[in-house]
Amino acid sequence: MEKDALCRIGIMGGTFDPIHFGHLVLAQSVQDTLGLQKILFIPTGDPPHKKHQSVTDAARRLEMVQLAIEDNPGFACSPMEVDRQGYSYTVDTLEQLKVQYGSMCALYFITGADAIVDILVWKDVARLAKLCQFVAATRPGTDKEKLSNFLEDLPGYLQKKVEIIQVPALEISSSDIRRRVAQGRPITYLLPKNVENYIWENKLYQQGVESNETND
Secondary structure, rough: OOOOOOOOEEEEEOOOOOOHHHHHHHHHHHHHHOOOOOEEEEOOOOOOOOOOOOOOOOOHHHHHHHHHHHOOOOEOOOOOHOOOOOOOHHHHHHHHHHHOOOOOOOEEEEEEHHHHOHHHOOOOOOHHHOOOOOEEEEOOOOOOHHHHHHHHHHHHHHHHOEEEEEEOOOOOOOOOOHHHOOOOOOOOOOOOOOHHHHHHHOOOOOOOOOOOOOOO
C-alpha cells in the first residue's frame, strides 16, 4: 500500500448488469483490508469486451448502482464512463481520475483473480501500472498455485503492482440474476431490495438472456 499518499481510493469498474451483493461484499472487504477512504463504483458505458452481447442501457445500470450504495457513506458512484462517447477503457478512466484527485492520491483498481490473468491484453497496461495498484480478489476455490505462477511470470513492473486479497465467497452472478428474472424466479436476497424493486418496476431482463453470457 502506498503509505505516502494523501488519499487512497478503490475503483470498482464493471457492467453491473445488475449490481448485486457479491459486488458490494467485495468492495467492502477491500476497503476494510486496505484502509481505503472511499470505493468509487464506475459503471461501464459501452464495454468493448461485451460488444457481441446485449447489455442493459447504461443509464439504467447507473441508477441501480446509485440505489445499491445510497446508504453507505464510504461508497460513491461516478457516471464518467456512462457519459463518455465510444468504448470505455480503464486506462482512460484512471487518467481522468488522476487529474481529478491529484498525483498524491493513490488509486486501487479492484478486479477478480479470474480477470487479472488477462492483464497483459488490457489496453496500454504499462501506462495503467503507473496510474494504479491492482487489487485481485480471490475466493475459496481459486487455484492459488496457478495464480502465483502467473504472477511470477509477469514483467517486473507488473509483479509489484498486483496485490492479492481473499474475500468471502458469494456464489452470485449478474447473469444468473438475469436468467432468474427472465424465468420469473425470485431474486430476493441476491441484491439490495431497492435494486430488486427497480428491476421489476422497469421490467428489466424479462425478454430472455443471451446464451454466450459470462458470469459477472
